[in-house]
Amino acid sequence: MASVVAALSLEQETHLLKLLPEPAQLHLLYKGSRHGFNMHTLRSKFDKEGRFVVIVYFNSGDVKGGYLSKSSNESEDQDAFAFEINHQEVTHFPVLDDSKSKATHFSTAMSNGCVTFGDCLKLYTENRSICVESWDIMYHQGCWREPEYLDVELYRVGSARRELPWTVEGRGSLRKNLVSFKPACRSLNRVRVLLMGPPGSGKSSFINSVRSVMFGRVLLLPFIGTATKGFIKKLKSYDIRSERGGKPTALTLCDVLALGDGERTGLTLTDALAVIKGYAPEGHDFQSEAPIKAETSGYRPVPSINDQIHCAVFVLNACQIMSTSDDLTETLRTLQAEIADLDIPQVVLLTHVDQVCHAIQEDVKFVYSSRILQEKMQKAAEVVGLPVSYVLPVKNYSSELSLSCNTDILLLSAVHHILQAVDDTYEENHPPTTADASAEPPSAEFHNKPSNLLIFD
The missing domain is CATH 3.40.50.300 (P-loop containing nucleotide triphosphate hydrolases)
Known part of the structure; x- marks a missing residue:
């Protein structure tokens, strides 16, 4: 995996890391253009426990994704959030307890072969390939669309400190x-x-x-x-x-x-x-x-x-x-x-x-x-x-x-x-x-x- 080059730029990574609850680093586990755009392959990269970030790069230049703070098998994750990245900043859409905003009220799920961030982002299988549906969270447009995408990446979120055996x-x-x-x-x-x-x-x-x-x-x-x-x-x-x-x-x-x-x-x-x-x-x-x-x-x-x-x-x-x-x-x-x-x-x-x-x-x-x-x-x-x-x-x-x-x-x-x-x-x-x-x-x-x-x- 060390030779796989992430599409996430250093500037985008810096903005994204600021959204996480503690200092962290990202480890690239899956890249669609390298490992194949297959949901089974993507899902297999999730461990039973851990924190993960899914990122989709669209032809339009939009970069959207979601953060999971708990096991991928858990359907409710109050620390999860969706995000959208542009060159200047990251827009953050956290999980809320109420449904005042469709863009921010969602749960995460990995059921039925899908990776879903509620009303914001959905990855699923169609014709043996990954399909993506995205709600326009930036402008709160209440409709789903199926935009063409360039790549899909999955990262593990790890602690920002490396522990060495100082003995x-x-x-x-x-x-x-x-x-x-x-x-x-x-x-x-x-x-x-x-x-x-x-x-x-x-x-x-x-x-x-x-x-x-x-x-x-x-x-x-x-x-x-x-x-x-x-x-x-x-x-x-x-x-x-x-x-x-x-x-x-x-x-x-x-x-x-x-x-x-x-x-x-x-x-x-x-x-x-x-x-x-x-x-x-x-x-x-x-x-x-x-x-x-x-x-x-x-x-x-x-x-x-x-x-x-x-x-x-x-x-x-x-x-x-x-x-x-x-x-x-x-x-x-x-x-x-x-x-x-x-x-x-x-x-x-x-x-x-x-x-x-x-x-x-x-x-x-x-x-x-x-x-x-x-x-x-x-x-x-x-x-x-x-x-x-x-x-x-x-x-x-x-x-x-x-x-x-x-x-x-x-x-x-x-x-x-x-x-x-x-x-x-x-x-x-x-x-x-x-x-x-x-x-x-x-x-x-x-x-x-x-x-x-x-x-x-």
Whole structure:
């Protein structure tokens, strides 16, 4: 699911979240244009318990929907409401105890194959497809109509805070998960994660920090630094081992030339996509005047799934995010759109979080309760063009000479989310074969843990 792009814009999401009774985040569960316009599929995405938002995007440009605060099996929900979104605001129509206004007096129901928000919005099956009836709630016109729609989306509403196990035991569990992790897609031997970001974003430092956590001490490697143009010039892959000299885990972190402001500086779009698709050879020396092509030494004309990149990670510096240039923003958004078309999951690593908030500097466990950092995360999401729930804050090891338990937990948690994003995506796009189904299942300890990548629970 991580590669499915929501139609809900960041501005619309911000307005909608203000209507909810408490701080929350939205996790996309269903998208009609991706999963099929089928009511059975839509209804199957509802859990027995939880809070949900249904949104319909009409050809007219109208965006309407409804919020459910209780189980989808309950017919009465006094906290439910319908809404309509325009570019400026969200119009809110709550449930009322009386019937003074037809537009606001409704109950919610999931019976007879329908999702109904009383007199405001109804989704049902006709000719095996989703049909929509909408009462013009904005102008209180007392008639139903069957407008043509572009898409239907279902979101789970989750808590706005991510809970992490801030204990030594929690760190041990996260580390064990990484060591024992096996991709759910049996075609994958390992997960290759590509880190992309501008100079000084912390790509190489993240790799160094993850390896430090696994080795039990801060590693001092020569490629870590603050050069204005970045140190890494080649495609370099780092197997993450369980310990120094130990067996490699299923995770490989890949570093490349830093992104620049536009195509003439730094990693180009052409080369980035060549790496992601598996054409680029290990150790390739990036040169803007010599893009990767069939004549490139070591070029892979027919890369296997294990040569490809399985997750794209945008690495951004929290200290610099508010002043991101228009050129870099365009570069990031273009990359994001191209990668989305490849059905590859994407996340954002927001680094240097301890340098933007004093409380986090004292202890990184305050990372999800910092208002300042929440604003930085929102900006990072906006810059790349992904939902804020895809932004993972981390603190890399830079000046420290010893490890910190909570810093380790934050780093390992980010790795955990990345691996789950890969499993979620490749399990959907590459279903197991008959032979795979009979094979030993992946580590239950890892896969039974709740995912925090796309929902703040």
